[in-house]
Amino acid sequence: MDNLIIPATDFTPSVNFQIQSGHLELSGVSRPEDVAGFYEGPLEWLSKLEESIQNKPEYKYEIPELRFSFKMRYFNSGSSKYMIQMLRTLRNLTKFGVDVNIDWYFEEGDDKMQDDGEDLAEAVELNFNYIEV
Amino acid sequence: MSGRLNSTSTSVLHYKGKFTFERIGILLNDLKNKRETYQIDPVQYKKLLTLMIEILENVLKYSDHFEVFVLDHPDFQPEFELILNDDGFILTSRNPVKERDKNEITRRIDKINTSDEDELKKIYRDTITNGIFTEKGGAGLGFIEMAKITTNNIVYSFKPIDKGFSYFEITLHINHLDEEDHG
Numbered sequence: 056m057d058n059l060i061i062p063a064t065d066f067t068p069s070v071n072f073q074i075q076s077g078h079l080e081l082s083g084v085s086r087p088e089d090v091a092g093f094y095e096g097p098l099e100w101l102s103k104l105e106e107s108i109q110n111k112p113e114y115k116y117e118i119p120e121l122r123f124s125f126k127m128r129y130f131n132s133g134s135s136k137y138m139i140q141m142l143r144t145l146r147n148l149t150k151f152g153v154d155v156n157i158d159w160y161f162e163e164g165d166d167k168m169q170d171d172g173e174d175l176a177e178a179v180e181l182n183f184n185y186i187e188v
Numbered sequence: 189m190s191g192r193l194n195s196t197s198t199s200v201l202h203y204k205g206k207f208t209f210e211r212i213g214i215l216l217n218d219l220k221n222k223r224e225t226y227q228i229d230p231v232q233y234k235k236l237l238t239l240m241i242e243i244l245e246n247v248l249k250y251s252d253h254f255e256v257f258v259l260d261h262p263d264f265q266p267e268f269e270l271i272l273n274d275d276g277f278i279l280t281s282r283n284p285v286k287e288r289d290k291n292e293i294t295r296r297i298d299k300i301n302t303s304d305e306d307e308l309k310k311i312y313r314d315t316i317t318n319g320i321f322t323e324k325g326g327a328g329l330g331f332i333e334m335a336k337i338t339t340n341n342i343v344y345s346f347k348p349i350d351k352g353f354s355y356f357e358i359t360l361h362i363n364h365l366d367e368e369d370h371g
Contacts, residue, residue, distance in 0.1 A: 065213070086241055088209045129234075131241050132329035139316050164231060167238070167337065178313040 082126035085134040094137035276363040296328040
């Protein structure tokens, strides 16, 4: 699998999915004009990863740990639907024995961003690590 | 347009006309530029920004009514206003919606307005997990976000126009921060 790198714009987050290190990161602002179009790439990448591990279980040993860092400054409600889809795929990976860690960053005093993380974590039934920066 | 309405109420932002993705960007930038003038606290600014995005994107969902209806009914153009008063900020949007959308909007907002914080979290989880998302929207997630941020009811009304359209108005109140909330 290739890495997935999408630079940030004023309206879309940067995507940096590194397959070798297992470090995946989404950061910045997310209120794309075409939200479905923007998240198509990251969702496809994650589905491909899930498919690879499903079809070839030993592939998981090539990924020591999957760490997804959400470093969002803001995301609109339209984006959250796609974020939950990404999280669902990550949750599915745990069923194949992949060690998945979700780091949810929020700026000091940004209670709303922390709450948003907690709501998503509850909705998808995954534990997040909350990191105040 | 901005200016003092009376001794305790100031129009911070006002726009009436066609809503586009670019127009939302301009209005958000206007808010950024007015942060200093109105000494908006960083925590309050972030809340206002989020509310503005949700309320403006909600108007944008109905922008296809502009050519088919609004051009013939200029009194009912989409509109947004942000007002500052002694209690906090008031965000108001107005836009034509079709009668057939009215019941669903009413159902969603009424459900939110009659829910406490825990119930709101449950509605959010249920909506994001099982919600029926259409091309137009996020199954009501925007309204949930508005209620979560303001912690006040979403005030709304529909004023019948004609040709199966109503003028839909949403008003959000966000109180000034308590001392301990300042960023």
